[in-house]
Amino acid sequence: MSKLRFLLVFCTMTAITLSTASAGLIAMTETEMHHVTAQAGVFIDVDKVRFDSEMKTLSYGSDATGWISLNDVxxxxxVNSGKPIEVGMVTEYNPYEGRTMEMMKIDFTDVEIRMDELLIGSIRVGPRPGEGPSFGSIGITGFHANMSGNVRIWTR
Incomplete structure (x- = not known):
């Protein structure tokens, strides 16, 4: 769940950064870009980003079968990055498509994720979201992870 949230926050921050950064840029054709140096990508510096979130109820089910709910999440x-995250376009072989193609590549090194707390106050099964007897709560504290690698994004 924390990796999914990190990915959501990371993609949102990237979209905001790229849309803000491109506001004052002049559009260039591919041919013009091939003649320009030092324009190969974007660097994103993630410096001590804090993410605090609260959710009343996350539920799954239907009125016909009942609901399971995670309450008071x-x-x-x-999140911190030891080095800037590099985003750029590359032409590489894509083993899933079986051909060489242009794709967005995101390289990151030494990204630290520290979760001080993940708390699910109650887990309930009932006739409506958030209702029913509680099966208890779940909590994670002191979670720490370091991530390095790259992500490639392409279209079909």
Whole structure:
């Protein structure tokens, strides 16, 4: 769940950064870009980003079968990158498509994720979201992870 949230926050921050950064740029054709140096990508510096979130109810089910609900969910996470995250376009072989193609590549090294707390106050099964007897709560504290690698994004 924390990796999914990190990915969501990371993609949102990337979209905001790229849309803000491109506001004052002049559009260039591919041919013009091939003649320009030092324009190969974007660097994103993630410096001590804090993410705190609370959710009243996360539920799954239907009125016909009943609902399972995670109530009073609280997440407190910290993300930091030892080096800037590099985003650029590359032409590489894609083994899933079986051909060479242009794709977006995101390289990251030494990204630290520290989750101070993930708390699910109650887990309930009932006739409506958030209702029913509680099966207890779940909590994670002191979670720490370091991530390095690359992500490639392409279209079909």
């Amino acid at each position: 609280r997440i407190s996470t910290f």
